[in-house]
Amino acid sequence: MIGDDAPSRSRTDDDMVKPDSRPACRPGLDAVRITNLQGLPPLLRESQIVPDLIKVSASTFRRWVRQGTFPQPTRLGGIKFWSAEQVLEFLARRFRDTP
Numbered sequence: 001m002i003g004d005d006a007p008s009r010s011r012t013d014d015d016m017v018k019p020d021s022r023p024a025c026r027p028g029l030d031a032v033r034i035t036n037l038q039g040l041p042p043l044l045r046e047s048q049i050v051p052d053l054i055k056v057s058a059s060t061f062r063r064w065v066r067q068g069t070f071p072q073p074t075r076l077g078g079i080k081f082w083s084a085e086q087v088l089e090f091l092a093r094r095f096r097d098t099p
Contacts, residue, residue: 040088042085043074043081043082043084044082044087045082046058046061046080046082049061049082049087053091054091070090071086
């Protein structure tokens with residue numbers, strides 16, 4: 001068979017997927033975690049914010065928007081967008097206010 005010539009190797013620890021070493025976050029302030037700020041587009045949709053930038057459920061995010069905790073979106077063609085700058089300011093404020 002083709003490929004039988006390839007030397008076999010055993011699995012090592014490097015091959016195994018390692019669980020996230022960060023502690024599990026609780027809902028609320030501790031759940032806000034910046035993951036990747038490089039290359040953000042200037043306008044973000046909800047699906048780009050939750051759960052990629054803010055580690056909370058979609059319902060928590062929507063409640064924050066409704067209550068004014070999170071910045072209000074801009075509507076373009078009936079689609080909600082948030083300014084990346086506003087999102088980053090929100091994250092910075094939450095981390096600054098978190099003990």
